[in-house]
Structures are given as structure tokens and as C-alpha cells.
Amino acid sequence: MAKIKFTLNHKKLEVEVDPSRRLLDFIREDMHLSGTKEGCGEGSCGACVVLMDGYSVNSCLIPMANVEGHEIITIDEFKNTKEFEVLYAAFSEEGGSQCGFCTPGMIIASQSLLSHNPHPSEEEIRAGLAGNLCRCTGYQAIIQAVKLASEIGGNLWDKK
Amino acid sequence: MGQKIIARTLSEAIEALAKYDCNIVAGGSDIMLQKRNTAGELPRFEKDVLFIANIEELHKEYVDEEGLHIGATMTLEEILRHELTPNVLKDCLKELASVNIRHFATLPGNIANASPAGDTIVVDILLDAKLKLTSIRGVRYVSAEDFVQGVRKIDLAKDELIEEIIFPKYDFDKLIWFKVGSRKAESISKLAFAAAYKLDGEKIASIRLAFGSVFMKAIRSHELEKELEGMSLKELGSRVEEFTEKYGKVISPIDDQRSTKSYRLEVTKNIVRDFLTTLAKGGN
Ligand SMILES: Cc1cc2nc3c(=O)[nH]c(=O)nc-3n(C[C@H](O)[C@H](O)[C@H](O)COP(=O)(O)OP(=O)(O)OC[C@H]3O[C@@H](n4cnc5c(N)ncnc54)[C@H](O)[C@@H]3O)c2cc1C
Ligand code: FES
């Protein structure tokens, strides 16, 4: 066990936890934040993606030791933002979500992309979401949704 | 057993390595997967564990007279975005895993993992990269080519840490990275190819070809490169088939679930043939 200090959804935490525990298990089981999903558990589907200092990372492969000093945002907090509202509207409009299992990860990956590249090309959107799998929509609707979000968001994602 | 240490400085890390028998965890994208347990349970580490991702002093990329240095805790995406990173390494990183993974995976992790399909190793051996290995006993340097000895076999003592990777200065007209995979992102390479050359008028001044995923480790043939060096492009044009066959013998493809031997051999030969044919016409 070790003491790990970090910020989770804007709350400063100091937790006593095994440093090898997966961030995903900490989020879902210890914090009961169930918006973050486990799909493959192997880094390849993106369902477990959270923001670490604003960048999308696979929480199924990140040990708690590695979040020390960092800021983690999960979908359960991100859903209270303006950026989420825009992404949600765009995903609804384009039919970018069907069963919804991949959606939290898709939204987080989209936020990571848009916050570093507010007006991505289609190719850049594809690359930005390449680590997120969806079994339902066939991707085109998701790509369209991110494009739409970047348009209706105006300067929402432009660096402040 | 059972020690789990979070190092914040290089000296804390090498002291822990000297004292305990550790698995090193950098980003964790390989090792957390290897030690995977059922959901909710701790990963199954059989040794002590040393976490190095928090070592801030190794989080840097810089150039000096020796060349370009990339520290052990730089993430692949940071390296990809860094202005000092050579384009050939950027081209390789762009196609490695996915952006999510690249946000925390590292370069030493990719090398030390020593998978025959490790992409960055191909670029490392192309550029004659060396690794700085640090322990409480001191520092030693080893070339990337010698460091990887075979599938998951590396030249790393129990108490050593890869502190950084060093790319010496080089002088080429052109550098190429090429990967044949099955899906755009996350395609673990079926085959990776990197090459570099410099022309001196109508002659080959220097040339390097490196292959990944075809052999138990990434390889170059120094003998064939020597044969090619100094050769006129005209002569090369008439000997493309000969060298394609020679390269076919150098690489000895492996069968795995991703691809078959004969497929890899044919693809490799096609790539070599195309590359040499284009070069014989003056390149580009
Ligand atoms: C979905 C997915 C897709 C992938 N796609 C690709 C791909 O296309 N191409 C590719 O090449 N790889 C791919 N990988 C593999 C992986 O992402 C890379 O090998 C990564 O670079 C490893 O870095 P890490 O920091 O996460 O390593 P870790 O998992 O932390 O460590 C890997 C190994 O290196 C050792 N190690 C790490 N750092 C050091 C150090 N400083 N000194 C000594 N030993 C060290 C560890 O002990 C361990 O044995 C993929 C992985 C996943 C999960
Ligand atoms: S559950 Fe983490 S990537 Fe699939």
C-alpha cells in the first residue's frame, strides 16, 4: 500500500491504495463512478478512457502509482461541462451513439482531441478516435458528430 | 517480494533496483497487460515492482554534441509532437498503437519489451541509437541493435534502468518509414521497414535498411549495406533482383498468429525491390 495524492474530478484526494491497482478499478469500484466502462481490459477498445491532465488514456492499463500528482477527469464529471453538452447534442444529431457502451470513451477521446486541436480535419478525427472501437455505428456517424461539435462549439475549444 | 516502490528521482529508482528484484513499470501499456488479472483484482506481479513514470528529471528531450537525447519518461505522443524528433521516428510513432496509448507509453518500454513487432526498435537500429543504462554501479552504453537479443531477451542487468535513448547525428538525403499492418491504428506490425541513404552524385554514399517483425528481432545487414555503398546507381539498376534475393535470405520470417512466413517473405522482397528500383532511378 502507498499514499497517492492526485486530483479526481476536481477533488484533491490522498488515498491509501496498492500502487499496482488499475485506475479503472479504483474509479469504478472504490469511487463508484460507473460511467467509465471496461470493454477489452487490454488497451484496445477505448471504453475505459479518462482524461489525465487533459489527455485521453486507457485507465485499464494505468496503475494507481502513475496518477500521483496528476489530474484525472472521468465522464461522470465531464458530463457537467459545456463541452459535453455540445458533444452530446452533436452525437444525438448524427446518430453517433446506439447501444451507448463505447460512448463515454468516445466523448472523452473527442474532448482530448478537440482541446488540443479545436478544428480537426476528418483524417485528424479518425486518428484521434482510432483507439476507440464501436460495434454499432460503423464510425461514420461518430466522425460526423465530432466534426459537427467542432462547428457548433464555435470557439469553445480554442485555447483560452 | 511484495515491495512496490514509486520512484520520484533517478537515484531512488536505481537504489531500489539494487536492493530488490523488480519489474519496472513505465507507462504500463505492455506490462500491465502481461500481468493482467480478472477485473477488480490486482495485476499478478511475481516480483517487486518499481514505478518510474513519476521521475521528472527523465522527462526531457534535448540535443547536445552527442546527438538527440530522449529521456525515459517522455511519452510517445510528447515525442511525436516534439520539434527535435526526427521525422522518420515521427512517422513510426504516428502509426504506433493509438493516441490513447501514446499518451502514456514510452520509448524504453517499447524497446525493453523486445517484441519482434516493436516498431520503434526498427527506427532505433536504423539510426544507430544507443541506450544509456544506469545503475548504482555506474553508467554503460549499448547500441539498440545489441540491446535486443531475441524475443523478450535484452541486455539489461537486474539493477539497470534505461535512463535515455541517444540518437547520434546523421547525414542522409532521405529517410523512409513503412509499415504493413492489418488495421490502421493499433496494427501490431506484420512488417516494418525503415531505410536511409545519401547519394554522392550518381553513387550511393551511404545506405541502411532495417526490418521489423520479420525475424525474432529487428535487423539490418551490415554486410549488404557495405556491398551497396560506393555502387553507382546504374550498376544498382542492373542488380536489383540479386540484392532483393540477398535480402530475402537475411531476413528469416517468423510464423505467428498475425501473418505467415511466406507472406512476410514475399512482402519484404517486394518492398526491397521497390525501394532499390526507385533508388536506382535517383531516389524519391
Ligand atoms: C492496444 C495496444 C496496441 C499497441 N500497438 C503497438 C504497435 O502498433 N507497435 C508497437 O511497437 N507496440 C504496440 N504496443 C505496445 C506498447 O504500447 C509499447 O511497447 C509501449 O511503447 C511500451 O511502453 P510503456 O512505457 O507502456 O512500457 P511498460 O509496459 O511500462 O514496460 C514495458 C517493458 O519495458 C520495461 N521497461 C520500461 N521502461 C524501462 C526503462 N526505463 N528501463 C528498463 N526497462 C524498462 C518494463 O520492465 C517492461 O518489461 C501496443 C500496446 C497496446 C496495449
Ligand atoms: S477496457 Fe481499456 S481499452 Fe478496452
Ligand code: FES
Ligand atoms: S454505440 Fe454500441 S458500441 Fe458504439
